[in-house]
Amino acid sequence: MPTVDIRGVRKKFGQFEAVRDATMSVENGEYVSIIGPSGCGKTTLLRMIAGIIHQDDGDVRFDGELVNEKPMEERGVGYVFQDIALFPHMDLWGNVSYGPRAKGELADHIRAITLEMLEMMKLSQRYREPPSNLSGGMQQKAAVARAVAPGNKLMLLDEPLSMLDAKVRSELRFELRRIVKDLGLTAIHVTHDQEEAMAISDRIFIMRSGSLVENGVPSDLYFKPSHLFTAYFLGESNILTGRMEESGDEECVVRIGHNHLRACGMKAANGTKVAIAIRPELAEIDSKTDENHIKGTIRARSFEGSFMRYIVQVGDNAFLRVKNQADRSGHEHPVGENVTMNVRTEHVRVYEFPAGGLNKEIRG
Amino acid sequence: MPSIELQGVTKRFGDVVAIDKVSVVINDREYVCVLGPTGSGKSTLLRLIAGLVIPENGSIIIDGEKVNEVPPEHRNAALMPQNYALFPHMTAWENVAYGPTSRGVDRDETMRRVSTLLKTVRLQEWAEAYPSQLSGGMQQRIALIRSLASGAKILLLDEPLGALDARLRLDLRRHLKRFAKKFDLTVVHVTHDQSEAVSIADRILLLRHGRIEQEGTPRAVYFTPGTLFAASFVGDRVLLEGVVREVRDEIVTMEVEEGGQISAMARGLKEGELTVVTIRCESLRLADHSAEDVNNLNGRVTEIRPLGAYFRYSVELEGGKRVHSHVPALQALGSPLHVGSQVHVCFAAQDALAYKYPERGLALEVEAL
Numbered sequence: 001m002p003t004v005d006i007r008g009v010r011k012k013f014g015q016f017e018a019v020r021d022a023t024m025s026v027e028n029g030e031y032v033s034i035i036g037p038s039g040c041g042k043t044t045l046l047r048m049i050a051g052i053i054h055q056d057d058g059d060v061r062f063d064g065e066l067v068n069e070k071p072m073e074e075r076g077v078g079y080v081f082q083d084i085a086l087f088p089h090m091d092l093w094g095n096v097s098y099g100p101r102a103k104g105e106l107a108d109h110i111r112a113i114t115l116e117m118l119e120m121m122k123l124s125q126r127y128r129e130p131p132s133n134l135s136g137g138m139q140q141k142a143a144v145a146r147a148v149a150p151g152n153k154l155m156l157l158d159e160p161l162s163m164l165d166a167k168v169r170s171e172l173r174f175e176l177r178r179i180v181k182d183l184g185l186t187a188i189h190v191t192h193d194q195e196e197a198m199a200i201s202d203r204i205f206i207m208r209s210g211s212l213v214e215n216g217v218p219s220d221l222y223f224k225p226s227h228l229f230t231a232y233f234l235g236e237s238n239i240l241t242g243r244m245e246e247s248g249d250e251e252c253v254v255r256i257g258h259n260h261l262r263a264c265g266m267k268a269a270n271g272t273k274v275a276i277a278i279r280p281e282l283a284e285i286d287s288k289t290d291e292n293h294i295k296g297t298i299r300a301r302s303f304e305g306s307f308m309r310y311i312v313q314v315g316d317n318a319f320l321r322v323k324n325q326a327d328r329s330g331h332e333h334p335v336g337e338n339v340t341m342n343v344r345t346e347h348v349r350v351y352e353f354p355a356g357g358l359n360k361e362i363r364g
Numbered sequence: 365m366p367s368i369e370l371q372g373v374t375k376r377f378g379d380v381v382a383i384d385k386v387s388v389v390i391n392d393r394e395y396v397c398v399l400g401p402t403g404s405g406k407s408t409l410l411r412l413i414a415g416l417v418i419p420e421n422g423s424i425i426i427d428g429e430k431v432n433e434v435p436p437e438h439r440n441a442a443l444m445p446q447n448y449a450l451f452p453h454m455t456a457w458e459n460v461a462y463g464p465t466s467r468g469v470d471r472d473e474t475m476r477r478v479s480t481l482l483k484t485v486r487l488q489e490w491a492e493a494y495p496s497q498l499s500g501g502m503q504q505r506i507a508l509i510r511s512l513a514s515g516a517k518i519l520l521l522d523e524p525l526g527a528l529d530a531r532l533r534l535d536l537r538r539h540l541k542r543f544a545k546k547f548d549l550t551v552v553h554v555t556h557d558q559s560e561a562v563s564i565a566d567r568i569l570l571l572r573h574g575r576i577e578q579e580g581t582p583r584a585v586y587f588t589p590g591t592l593f594a595a596s597f598v599g600d601r602v603l604l605e606g607v608v609r610e611v612r613d614e615i616v617t618m619e620v621e622e623g624g625q626i627s628a629m630a631r632g633l634k635e636g637e638l639t640v641v642t643i644r645c646e647s648l649r650l651a652d653h654s655a656e657d658v659n660n661l662n663g664r665v666t667e668i669r670p671l672g673a674y675f676r677y678s679v680e681l682e683g684g685k686r687v688h689s690h691v692p693a694l695q696a697l698g699s700p701l702h703v704g705s706q707v708h709v710c711f712a713a714q715d716a717l718a719y720k721y722p723e724r725g726l727a728l729e730v731e732a733l
Contacts, residue, residue, distance in 0.1 A: 037529050038500055136402065165402050166557035167597060193530035198671045219670040223697075233531055235672040281673040281693055303583050304563040305599055306646045306690065307673070323673060325646070325692055328587045328714065 002062040002076075002154050002186055003028050004049065009058030011044055018044040020210040022058070026188060031180055032215075033189040033197040036207035037233070042190045043158055045207070049188060050156050051075050062154065075154075078147030082159040084139045086131040092118065092142055093127040099150030117145035120179060137168040144176065148183060155180060155187040161196060173199045194234045198222065206230050223279075228351040231277035232362040238280060238320050239358060244272045244350070251345050257315015259294045263348035275351045275358060280323040282347040285310070285339050292348065294341045296320060298333055308332050312339065366427055366440055366517040366550045367392045368413055373422035375408055375574075382408040384574035385422070395544050395551045397561035400571035401597070406554040407446070409571065410520050413552060414443040426518065437467075442516035446523045448507040450495040456482070456506050457491040463514040474513075481509035484543065501532045505539075512547065519544065521553040525560065537564050558598045562586055570594055592719040595642040596730035602645060602687040603730070605721065608637045616718055622681040626659040628716035638721035647715035648689035650677055650707045652700075659716065661709045663687070665701055677701070679709055 004026040011019040019041040026032050034042045047053045049060055051072035060067050067075050086095050097114040105113075118124040121141040123134075131139050140160055147155060160176070161169045177200045180187045191197055197204050198218045205215040206229065214226050221234055231237040245260065246253040247267045254263050254276055261276075268274060283294065296314035308326045310333065313319055322341060326332065333339060354361035368390040375383040382405045390396050398406045411417045412424060415436035423430050431439055450459050460481055464474040482488045485505040495503055504524070512519060524540065525533040541564050544551045555561050561568050562582040570577045570585060578585055578594045589595035596603065606620035608630075616630045618639055628641045654660045666686065667678040675696035677689045687709065691699065701707060722729035 037531065166559070167401065170600070195530065195671060199669060199676070222670060222672055223693075236534065279673075279693075284694060287694075302563060303586075305559055305582070305586050306644070309563075330583070 003064070004154065004186065004188065005059075005061040005064070006045075006049065007059045007061075009045070009048060009055045009060065011041075011048060011053070011055050017210050019048070019055075022210075022212055024205060024212060024215070026186060029181075029184055029186055030202050031177060031187045031189065031200060032203045032205060033191055033201040034205045034207055034212075035191055035194060035197045035234070037192060040207045041210040042207050046156050046158055046188060046190045050077050050079050052079070076152050077154045077156055078144075078150070078152035080140070080143050080147050080155065080157045080160045082162055084131075084136065084143050084163065086139055086143055086146065088131055091128050091130055092123060092134075095131065095142060096145045096149050098146060099152075103150055113149055113151075117149050120182065121145050135168070136164045137172050140164065140172065141175070141179075144179065148185065153185055155185050155189075157187060157189040159191055160189070162191070162193070169193075169196070170199075176200060197234070204234070206233065208233075223347070225277070225349065228275050228277060228354065228361060231279075231349060231351075236280055236321070236323075237277040238283075239362060240276045240278070240318060240320075241353070241358065242274055242276045242350075244268045244270055244274050246270065252350060254348070254350055256294075257318040259314055261292050261294065261343070261348050262345040263350045264346055265350040266352065268350075268352070273353045275353050275361075277349045277351065278320065278343055278347065280309070280321045281307070283320060283322045283341045283343045285322060285324055285333060285341050287342045290342070291345050292343045294320065294343065296339060296341065298335050298337050298339060301332065301335060303332075312341065368441075368518065368550065368552070369423075369425040370412075371423045371425070373412060373419045373424060375405075375412060375417060375419050381574050383412065383419070386574070386576060387422075388569060388576060388579070390550060390552060393545075393548050393550055395541060395553065395564065395566045396569060397565035397567075398552060398554045398569045398571055399556070399558060399561040399598075400577075401556060404571040405574040406556075406571050407522055408574075410443065410522050410552060410554050413439075413518075414441055414520050415439050416443070439518075440516050441518035441520055442511040442514060443520040444507055444511045444522065444524055446526055448504075448511075450503055450506055450510070452495050455492050455494055456487060456498065459495070459506055460510045460513050463510065467514055469514075477513055477515075481513060484546065485509055485539075500528050501536060504528060504536065508540075508543070512549075517547075517549055519549045519551045521551065523555055524553065525555075525557075533560070540564065562598070568598075570597065589642075589717065592640055592642065592722060592729055595717060595719070600645040600688070600690065601642040602648060603726070604641045604643075604685070604687075605726070606639055606641060608633050608635050608639050608718075611635060615713055618718065620661075622661050622683050622685050624661065626661070626716065627713035628718040629714060630718035633718060633720060639718045640721055640726060641716050641718040643711050643716045645676075645688050645690040646674070646692075647711050648687065649710045650679065650689050650691065650699075650701060651710050652705070652707060654708045655710050658710045658712050663707055663709055665703055665705045665707055668696075668701070668703060670696070679707060681709065 006024045009022045036042050048055045096117050097110050100110045204221050206213040225231045240256050242254040242256040245255050251264045254261050296312035298310050299313050300311040302309050307323045310322045370386050370388050373386045400406050460478045461474050568585045569579045578590045585598055604620045606618040608616050608618050610617040614629050615627050616633050617625055617627050619625050661681050663679040663681040666680050669676045674690045674692050680686050
């Protein structure tokens with residue numbers, strides 16, 4: 001049932017600043033994720049919360065209590081690793097009951113909690129089997145059960161699904177969330193997979209180059225990101241260069257290629273160069289919205305399952321990726337067709353043009 | 365004409381039949397994705413084509429010539445293994461030049477090839493960098509062109525995007541396809557990720573227990589899966605169990621546990637038979653009033669999760685079963701539905717595909733988790 005408070009935490013490895021001044025709070029019972037590209041420091045941050053490594057500076061508090069000096073085993077955290085780490089020579093029962101046994105719990109309690117965990121994971125029928133008999137997804141669920149069984153109320157998960165098949169991964173997300181919620185745990189989940197973060201968490205922290213960029217509930221971060229990097233990294237966005245033409249309190253007008261678009265997000269002097277983010281699924285070909293029309297020509301298209309992806313030329317050197325629903329009839333827009341796309345003002349997000357250039361800003 | 369043909373190829377490892385009498389033709393310049401779960405034999409299939417494992421039975425034919433006995437380096441096929449490792453003490457340039465140089469390709473020709481390849485993947489400026497100075501995506505591109513530098517026209521990719529960040533993976537899908545077309549390559553790309561296969565392949569081979577479960581264009585595999593397993597593996601689908609009450613041409617009427625009758629598409633089902641019907645999550649529409657001409661099931665919204673391009677609505681049907689409807693973000697943002705709303709879950713018979721109930725049970729057949 002812990003809250004987690006992190007203030008000004010830093011960690012250097014030699015000259016390399018892995019985490020710079022990280023500050024975050026997690027509420028009791030909250031499921032948060034930290035996402036960012038490889039090497040952004042998210043795993044290092046998680047390990048400092050766990051007590052596996054120690055910060056150079058800053059404080060970590062659980063329920064208001066400072067735990068900086070506490071070793072991992074006294075922090076009451078369950079840690080789930082990317083590589084499934086079950087004891088291969090023990091059956092499932094042995095693995096899940098390991099923590100309570102090591103703590104010297106009473107036999108009745110050990111039996112009850114082990115059974116409860118296995119039932120929760122829908123694995124109780126297979127309690128006699130060694131891990132090698134189980135699929136990757138089942139093994140990772142058993143690893144979660146083992147981490148929780150000793151009574152840990154804070155779960156720290158480091159890319160727990162990334163070694164699994166795509167299909168299993170996408171199903172297990174929801175199951176993991178259900179388990180954490182049913183048990184009333186607090187969870188901090190590190191991942192580079194934005195879909196996973198959207199699916200699993202109450203709140204997402206975006207991290208890059210050792211710093212936390214912003215945080216918010218999934219839909220706010222996705223539809224109204226405050227930072228250009230979030231627009232790029234969380235989901236997909238078209239990132240275009242444009243000019244500010246008119247800027248007001250609520251909205252503004254920007255020019256991209258030959259198109260003038262009503263947009264929102266910031267104020268700037270007319271003529272200022274700006275970066276503009278538009279999500280591909282929020283630009284609809286031939287829809288009825290009359291807020292914004294973008295005219296262009298379809299240059300390429302591909303079938304991607306539940307949707308069609310179009311690449312539409314909207315200016316001399318400006319292209320818009322658009323994702324619209326596919327249907328089984330196959331009546332899609334052909335390459336070469338001139339189309340009008342509609343995007344709502346609130347879905348055209350304007351940002352200050354990054355000083356180091358677009359590519360450096362979004363790809364690092 | 366770099367084409368690949370497998371005729372009745374079988375490969376065993378001890379008692380395990382990894383590849384079981386597989387016959388398939390891969391055409392010149394085709395981009396084929398071999399899709400399947402862990403243990404389905406995908407990597408073995410690729411290694412058979414590469415020549416790293418030798419079949420017990422059957423023939424492997426490349427460019428019209430049987431190559432069962434031909435060693436890997438003489439097969440016109442380059443394999444990029446899942447855990448490709450660049451030589452850490454060599455620069456990007458030296459890594460790419462390694463193959464042609466060690467095969468005695470002359471210096472000028474090697475220079476020309478390496479420089480063209482580096483340009484194609486837009487890494488010419490990084491020629492002198494060592495692998496440790498390159499990002500994961502850059503290393504992947506170097507590994508890709510390194511496997512091609514020897515001049516092979518058949519590219520064999522084993523989970524080429526598996527080691528990368530999810531975000532980068534999306535970007536590189538498109539690059540891979542473009543790259544293959546630019547160099548007129550014939551590609552066999554192994555993956556467990558159905559969305560990767562659907563978005564990149566000219567044709568998909570769905571593999572299961574060492575056999576080809578289904579093959580076809582992404583559209584065909586996605587919209588008309590031939591088996592229950594194919595349906596459950598490709599795309600996100602809802603599964604409902606029922607009993608067939610009436611058969612009329614390709615349309616069956618069935619009674620489902622969730623209350624009422626629904627119509628679905630099926631072939632070869634008989635009245636009274638147990639059946640499983642599958643519906644793509646994005647074909648389930650949620651409405652506050654019932655619609656005619658389509659199937660309707662009653663339920664209550666229990667959870668709404670925005671997943672980005674779509675929202676996932678969980679609906680508890682009468683009888684307690686939970687199904688998920690994927691609603692495009694634009695629709696969901698304007699939807700009055702909330703947790704607790706009573707809804708009709710609607711879908712067309714054409715979007716509901718019914719299959720015979722599997723003999724060994726549903727859970728085992730679809731191998732969920």
